[in-house]
Every structure is written in structure tokens, then in C-alpha cells.
Amino acid sequence: MGHKLLSWFILASIFIVAYVDAQWSVTGMTGVTSMHAMMVTPTTIIIIDKAENNPAAVLPDGTTTWAAEYNLVTNKFRPLKLSTNTFCSAGAFFGNGTFLSTAGGEPSKVVTASDGYRGIRYFQPCQDGACQIIETPSLLSSARWYNAMVTTPTGDILNLGGSVQSTGANSANKNNPTFEIHSANGNNKASPIQFLVDTLPYNLYPFVHVIPNGLWQGYYFIFANKASVIYDITKNVAVKALPEAPGGIRSYPCTGVATLLPLDYLDNYNPQFLVCGGQSNFNQFTNPAENTCARTNLGSPNPTWEADDFGGIPRVMPDVVHLADGYNVLFLNGASVGQAGYITGGGTLLASKPALTPVLYSMNKPLGKRWTQLTASTIPRMYHSVASLIPDGSVWVSGSNPNENYNTGGPFPTEFRVEIFTPPYLSGNARPQITAFKNQTSLNVSPIQVAYNEAVPVTYTLTGTPGTITATIAQPGFHTHSQAMSMRLVHLQITNIASSGQNTFTANIYMPPNSFILPPGPHYVFILNNGTPCAKAVWVLIG
Structure with a gap:
């Protein structure tokens, strides 16, 4: 029967690993800007841009498109046809594995693309190069731009917030303070949520997570601006408001990043939430970004905030990736000065000083000892950049286009190169x-x-x-x-x-x-x- 090594899985979570430094390599081209991305099979990532001219993303009919499937094996892209503008939209999986994309922006002035504000799109992932995005005639209950989506415990999808048209900071006349549920039986009507009124004007792309365990199990944790609430979506009532988080504004266009930290059965899946970066002032394009984070224990009956720095690097528009070990969280991309948004027609940079150095957050270490700076990239990843864990444990990094359309010039040109970031944990054992x-x-x-x-x-x-x-x-x-x-x-x-x-x-x-x-x-x-x-x-x- 062999020697059982049961002690392996109950040892302490801090491993002694002979770390070497992290590595970067350029592996391919995306064909379209990676404004949105999600790994949909072990070998493919769906990439969705806004409607714009991507000259390499040519469809069989000779037209160009703004979506693609990137193959992690061949490092090639396959253009995918779209007809609606997917500008600043959202996505999630149904429980059956079908990918849903919703919302978007106004009709394009650059390419042929219709209004996407109420758009609903399905994608059944494949690995044979045959699957296509299906855009349906059914529409969202209302226009949404900068909305958030999350898979629910029932396998449905919660669609939350946004604005009814594109904007900078949100406003009462553009706000969409509602949510709706997508299910196999169709889409529910919109329901109002006061939290998205109270958090104006910085409530676009709210952070939302299903609380996994403890006193608040099954409720949703929603964070926007500096505010947060534990929310019962079923009854449409706020259950508990948390104190204001320390630090600056965390939501667009003062964009920070947030995550529910990895869950461990050894502490009964206790949920902890971390929010980092952002900007303290709106429309201050030369202002340093936030070098702050705040963490809260959602397993507590009265959650409070613990303040931290952001690894010593001010950062706005960062990305976050859970590494496969479940103890380290990677933060990368973004800028150290300014805010999210396009370079203006007059050439004004909304953000500068690319934050090229990733930082590793070791969640179980004591406060003050959690951050490690890793090897820097050489490619700026500014507005509209992404990163994702992939099946070999490395991190796929792409995107960056702070320009209103495809642009090969300027300080931060449209970026199609894909990098693979190899974290130190891949070299230890x-x-x-x-x-x-x-x-x-x-x-x-x-x-x-x-x-x-x-x-x-x-x-x-x-x-x-x-x-x-x-x-x-x-x-x-x-x-x-x-x-x-x-x-x-x-x-x-x-x-x-x-x-x-x-x-x-x-x-x-x-x-x-x-x-x-x-x-x-x-x-x-x-x-x-x-x-x-x-x-x-x-x-x-x-x-």
C-alpha cells in the first residue's frame, strides 16, 4: 500500500524555498488590445477590446475586429467577430462553463460597431478554433458601462452597477445604481441598490465578492470609493456597513485594486479582503498614486480595517493575481502617477511613470513583512492592461492602450505584446x-x-x-x-x-x-x- 505521508498536508504554510528571482519573457502578440481577458480553457484566453481599429485582427471577410482568442500553446491569436461596442464591459462564467459578456459603450466612430450599453454576448469555450462569440437580440434591463459581474453560489451571474453612458467620475444623472441576475431562465429586471447612490461619484466597477463562510456566509461584500457593505442580494437589503477604509479613493478613475484573499480549510475558510492603490485626488494628473492598502477580516462580527503600505511603490491601475500556492498574491502593472483614462486630444497624460516592478504579498506574514519587490518588466502596462494566472503557475500579462484608438506613437503606444511572468516559486523545487x-x-x-x-x-x-x-x-x-x-x-x-x-x-x-x-x-x-x-x-x- 506504500508509505503514507499524511503529515505533508498539515505542515505550516510558510515553506523554506530556495527562491531565485522572477523572470519575464515576451511570447506572442494578442492582435487586439487586452482591455478585458479571461482564461476560458487550459490553452485559450478570450480577449475583448473596445471597438477600435486593430490592423492585425483581420476576419475572413477582410474586416478587422476587436476580440480574439489567444492560444497559450502556439502563442498565436484567432480573431473573433463582434458587432457591438464592448468598451469597458464585464464578464463571468455561468456554473455550466458558458462565458457571459455584458454591457459596453456607444456606437463606434472608428469601426462599424453598434451600441453595446445593453449588450449580452455568450461564448462556449473550445480548443479546436471553432467557437465564436454569439451576440443575442435580448438586452440588459438598462444601459451599463463599467459594471461588475460575479458568479453566484447558484451558478447564476450577478450584474452590478455602472453608468448609463461613458463618463469620468460618475454622476447622479448617469449613475445606474441597480443590479440584475442572469440565469439559464433568462435575465431578471433591475433592482435598486442604495449603496451605489451613497458612493457617488467614485462607484464605477465596484468590487464584489461572495462571502464564503462565517457569520456572513452567502452575503455579498461590495466595495466602492472608500466605502463597503455586507449585502443580502436575495432580500435586497444592506446587512452591515463597514467603517470607511483608510487611504485614498480606490474606484475609477482613481483606480485601485482589490481581492478576496485565498481561502484555507485550516482556518475554516475565513474570508479576508484586501484593497490597494488608487489615487487621493481626482483630475490631478501629476499627483503620486496611493502607496497604501487596507485589509479587513470578514469573518469578524464587526470588521475593521488594518492599514498597510503597497510594497513601497505608489500605484494606480494595478492588476492582481492569486498565485497557485495560495499564500502569495501578485500585484503588477499600472502607473505611479496620475489616474485612469485616455491621453486627451491635447496630449495631456492622465497617468505617467509606469510601475514596472511587481510586488509579492505574502498574506500570512506579520504586518510590515508581507511585501517583496520582484524583477521589473521593461514594457509599460498602463490603462487597459491585464494579468492572469495560467495552468503552469506562471502569469500571462498583456495590454496597455491609454489612447483613444490604435496608436503606434506617443509616450505609451498601443501594446500587443504578451509577456509571461515567471514568479520565484516556479524555480524552488x-x-x-x-x-x-x-x-x-x-x-x-x-x-x-x-x-x-x-x-x-x-x-x-x-x-x-x-x-x-x-x-x-x-x-x-x-x-x-x-x-x-x-x-x-x-x-x-x-x-x-x-x-x-x-x-x-x-x-x-x-x-x-x-x-x-x-x-x-x-x-x-x-x-x-x-x-x-x-x-x-x-x-x-x-x-
Whole structure:
């Protein structure tokens, strides 16, 4: 039966790893600007720009488009046809794995694109190059621009907020303080939410998360401007308002970034929320960005805020990525001066001084010791940049276009280059290779169906002496405008680890216990050796 190594999964979360520095490499071109991006299969990322001229993204009919599918294996892009303007829109997965894109902007003056404010678009992911975006004749309940979306515990999608037309800071006459639910049965009518009135004028792209456990389980945590609330969407009532967060404005156009930190069964999936960066003053384009963060424990009956710096680097328009180990969170991209928005017609820079240096946030370390600065990139990633975890544990980085249209000149030209950022944890130890999952050896061809609390048998290979073996499950999220919609990472219990031959091991991995902790849909399971992730995560569909 082999020697069981049960102690591996209960050791402390801080691993001793011989870190080397991080690395950057340019691997491909996106064809369209990465204003919005989401990994939709283990090998493909859907990229959605606003309606503009992307000269390399040529469709079979000879016209250009503003959406593409990027292939992580070939590092090539496939143009995808769109007819509505997807400017500053949102996206999420249904529980069945279908991707939904909604909202957008006005008819384009540059290319042929109709009004997208009430647009609804579906995409059924594939890996054979055949899938296309389907734009439906049905419309949202009302116009939305800079809205937020998140997968719900039922597998539906919550669509929240925005404005009814494009704007800088929001205003009462443009505000859309409502939410609606998308489900397999159609779309509900809009319901009002007072919080999005109270947080004017900085409430666009509100941050929203399902609270996974504890006193507030199943409620939603919503953050905008400096304010936040625990909210019961079912009854449409605020349950609890939190104190104002310390630091500057965190919402567009003073854009900061936020995340629900990775969840761990060892502390009963206690939810903690972190918000960082932004700007203290609107329309002060030479003002330094915020070098501040604030963290709150949503497992508390009376959550308060803990103030921190932002790794020593002021940053507006940053992006956030959960790394696969579940203890480190990566922040990158953006600028150290100014705010979000386009370079004006007169050439005024709204943001400058690119923040090229990523910072690593080690969430379990004491305050004052959580930040590590990593190797800098050489490519500015300004307004309309994104980053995402991918199945090999590295980070896909693309985008940057603070110009009103495609522009090869100026201080920050339209950027199509893709970079892969290799974090230090990929160089520390031997990497496991998953060879069988739930008795299936054909992996990542289609998602393997798993159930909540299911003990899934796995087989993996690992050379050398094994270290601490752990497991996580991740949804990399929909990334746009410093948002990481539906991004979530959960530690998984791994038991009955046993040797079954030379460098080969078996184990059971337990899926999360319920859909509050991890909403249904497509996710990726990692096995890690001393915090170093496996060569390729396994694609699963839970729920």
C-alpha cells in the first residue's frame, strides 16, 4: 500500500524555498488590445477590446475586429467577430462553463460597431478554433458601462452597477445604481441598490465578492470609493456597513485594486479582503498614486480595517493575481502617477511613470513583512492592461492602450505584446506532474466533472525527495480595469499520500465543501511541492 505521508498536508504554510528571482519573457502578440481577458480553457484566453481599429485582427471577410482568442500553446491569436461596442464591459462564467459578456459603450466612430450599453454576448469555450462569440437580440434591463459581474453560489451571474453612458467620475444623472441576475431562465429586471447612490461619484466597477463562510456566509461584500457593505442580494437589503477604509479613493478613475484573499480549510475558510492603490485626488494628473492598502477580516462580527503600505511603490491601475500556492498574491502593472483614462486630444497624460516592478504579498506574514519587490518588466502596462494566472503557475500579462484608438506613437503606444511572468516559486523545487485525476488519464481535453466535498483520487509523478505536498483550486477570474471578477483560490485537503512506484504517488484531494466557498463553474486544480506548483493544473467543472 506504500508509505503514507499524511503529515505533508498539515505542515505550516510558510515553506523554506530556495527562491531565485522572477523572470519575464515576451511570447506572442494578442492582435487586439487586452482591455478585458479571461482564461476560458487550459490553452485559450478570450480577449475583448473596445471597438477600435486593430490592423492585425483581420476576419475572413477582410474586416478587422476587436476580440480574439489567444492560444497559450502556439502563442498565436484567432480573431473573433463582434458587432457591438464592448468598451469597458464585464464578464463571468455561468456554473455550466458558458462565458457571459455584458454591457459596453456607444456606437463606434472608428469601426462599424453598434451600441453595446445593453449588450449580452455568450461564448462556449473550445480548443479546436471553432467557437465564436454569439451576440443575442435580448438586452440588459438598462444601459451599463463599467459594471461588475460575479458568479453566484447558484451558478447564476450577478450584474452590478455602472453608468448609463461613458463618463469620468460618475454622476447622479448617469449613475445606474441597480443590479440584475442572469440565469439559464433568462435575465431578471433591475433592482435598486442604495449603496451605489451613497458612493457617488467614485462607484464605477465596484468590487464584489461572495462571502464564503462565517457569520456572513452567502452575503455579498461590495466595495466602492472608500466605502463597503455586507449585502443580502436575495432580500435586497444592506446587512452591515463597514467603517470607511483608510487611504485614498480606490474606484475609477482613481483606480485601485482589490481581492478576496485565498481561502484555507485550516482556518475554516475565513474570508479576508484586501484593497490597494488608487489615487487621493481626482483630475490631478501629476499627483503620486496611493502607496497604501487596507485589509479587513470578514469573518469578524464587526470588521475593521488594518492599514498597510503597497510594497513601497505608489500605484494606480494595478492588476492582481492569486498565485497557485495560495499564500502569495501578485500585484503588477499600472502607473505611479496620475489616474485612469485616455491621453486627451491635447496630449495631456492622465497617468505617467509606469510601475514596472511587481510586488509579492505574502498574506500570512506579520504586518510590515508581507511585501517583496520582484524583477521589473521593461514594457509599460498602463490603462487597459491585464494579468492572469495560467495552468503552469506562471502569469500571462498583456495590454496597455491609454489612447483613444490604435496608436503606434506617443509616450505609451498601443501594446500587443504578451509577456509571461515567471514568479520565484516556479524555480524552488521539483514540480509534480499530474498523470491521472478521478481515474482519467486524458487531462485538460474537457473539464472533469467533480462534486462538492468529493474525494478525488489523483496520481502524480515527482522526482527527488518529496517535500510538503499541498493542493489548491483556482478560478483565475475575468480581468479588466484592475478588476479580477470571480477570481478565487481555495486550499484543498490532500490525504492518503502514498508511493506507488518509482517517483509515482497517489492521493485523495477533497473538493471544497459547498458553493459559497467556491461558486460552481470551471476551475483548475494544482498539486504543489513545497509551494512549487505542478507542471500543469487540471481543468475541472464543479457543481
